[in-house]
Amino acid sequence: MANISINLLPPEIGVSIKEKVSRKKILRISILFLVLTIILSATILGMEIYQRLKLSEAEKKLNNTKEQVSFLHEEEILSFVLKNRLKSISSLNEQDSLPPQSFNLIVALMPADIRMLTFSIGKNGQTSFSGDTTNILALETFFGNLTDSSVNEGKIAAAKVDNLSRGANGNIRFDLTIILAGAKAKT
Amino acid sequence: MNRIKEQLSEVFSNPALSRYKVMVVPVFSALVCLILIILIIVPHIKSLNETNKLIKDINIRNDTLSKKLDILRQTDKALYQDNFKLALAAVPAEKDVPGAANQLLFLLQSSKMQLDDMNFAISGNAQPSSDKISDYVINITATGEVSALKEFILKVKDAARVMKINQLDITGGRASNNIQVTLTLAAFYQGVPTSIGNIDQPVSSLSTDEEALLAQIKNFQKNTPIIESEEVTGAKGKSNPFQ
Structure with a gap:
């Protein structure tokens, strides 16, 4: 035998309950959005701080390598001028007389x-x-x-x-x- | 806290405002979200991307420089200096006319050819360019047999100092086997670069071809020794004889 339910509450109370539920829903959603946005902003700021640390570390490493390369400047010049000269000699040798x-x-x-x-x-x-x-x-x-x-x-x-x-x-x-x-x- | 609550309830007890009570929190959170998105999320996402790119670039530069550093550490300075001297014997930094003349005289003599005339056509006294190879002309008139000329031509090709024969005129002798040859040769030189570019310029060690070329020049140098002019020492006299 099927149950029969009868709503004996006056219709105004039903409407106010519905309104309350929807109000709560809106409230929850807006708070959820706010919290999510704050979390996202905090994450992005955190990532940026981490990146800045990484950047300064990379710059430090690069400067260190640059310094080491500049110590070997004489070798660099020698290598450059020698290769340059050999290139010229090769190009001359390639020319047929x-x-x-x-x-x-x-x-x-x-x-x-x-x-x-x-x-x-x-x-x-x-x-x-x-x-x-x-x-x-x-x-x-x-x-x-x-x-x-x-x-x-x-x-x-x-x-x-x-x-x-x-x-x-x-x-x-x-x-x-x-x-x-x-x-x-x-x- | 309670006072604030009381004051707020007083404000919202106003029937005109009580209608908007439900909108306060959503509007407030929407405003805060909007401010956060505009001021923090969007600009920082952009800068995150840029910083990431910058870090990548720096790492690439660092890797390139590290490779360069490894190559430079392996570079034997003394060996490279010797190799450069060797390369300068092939294409000198200056015109080095005496060096070219010495080499040609040596080659003519070793090929059993007799020199009749030698002259140089050198234009300008400008500083040699390091970007391109410059040359000057040497005209030679010599007498000898055809076999001697063939030997001379071969020796010029295999000489330490790079020279090219541009013109060859031969007049055969009717009475003897000797021929008279007039040669126009080009002798090359190139200035040494004074700047080597920036620090990021890559450096590579000598390739097998370059090493073979150096070995070839060394071998040629044995066949055609070049007399290097020694630096004059001792009394040099007055710098200006008119003073």
Whole structure:
């Protein structure tokens, strides 16, 4: 059998009880908020104090290390200037010097019967060469060596005959302009 | 305390004010919360963040400096001084024209080439820059065989003092095997830096490549001894002969 409840209190009392309950609720919530805000503020202030201590400790440590580094200032200067100089030397060593390369290459490609009369090469790698020979086969071999990339290892980009003449004594004289492969890329 | 309570109850007994009695505590706590949030929580959260960042930066700087300190402690000062002298033999701090001339004469002689002419094209007397490598031109005319020239070229490449051949002109002799060569060389020099930057500038020990380079210069120096000018001692005479 179900219970039957009857509210015999007058309705004004019911309303005032409800109001009281809601008032208490608001009061509790506002106090709770206040307490939470105070706790949060206190925590933040505490954290800040802790951080300031940590900061001053870190600064102290840094100053200490700085002081120790400054004691070794001479070593620092030596290390810096030495590294700086070695860097310069390395950069100079990396730069190719075309004239010696060109000279060695052309001398290596030159058959024994060819005689060098003049040889000139500038920084840009353009080489002028003049020579003579009595042996036409040696001259052919020399021209072949200058133009065959498998022989000159692709180091010569172009070889141009500027002049070719034969004297009454059978002496063949020639003037060449040789452009190195590296020089072409640089110019 | 009781007096205050009585006074408050008197105030709130006023029917006009009794309506707001219930609002006093919530409004008060809301005001306090607002003040705390505006004056403490928001600005301090910001400063917490900034301080944290600052501590991190200081710790990073400290770590970098500690590493630098370790490297500097391991640095052998005497060895570095010797190495620097060695590096100065390759690229001197001054033009050092006599040094360059001495080296070239030595190389020509050891390659069995005969010197005909040597001249220097040096412009300006300004203090050498430490930021970039400067150079001056040396023109040489020499006579010798092709094999001697090849040897000389090789020796210039492997000499202690760094020099580069910029121009090479050869004239062959019709009567003999000798050739006359005119060379234009560049001799390099670089000033020593007077400042090394701030304390945070990192320092590293010598790399294997750098050590190899120093060993190479040492080896080259054995092949081409450089005569160092000795400091003049003793009587130096009048500083101004017109006085």
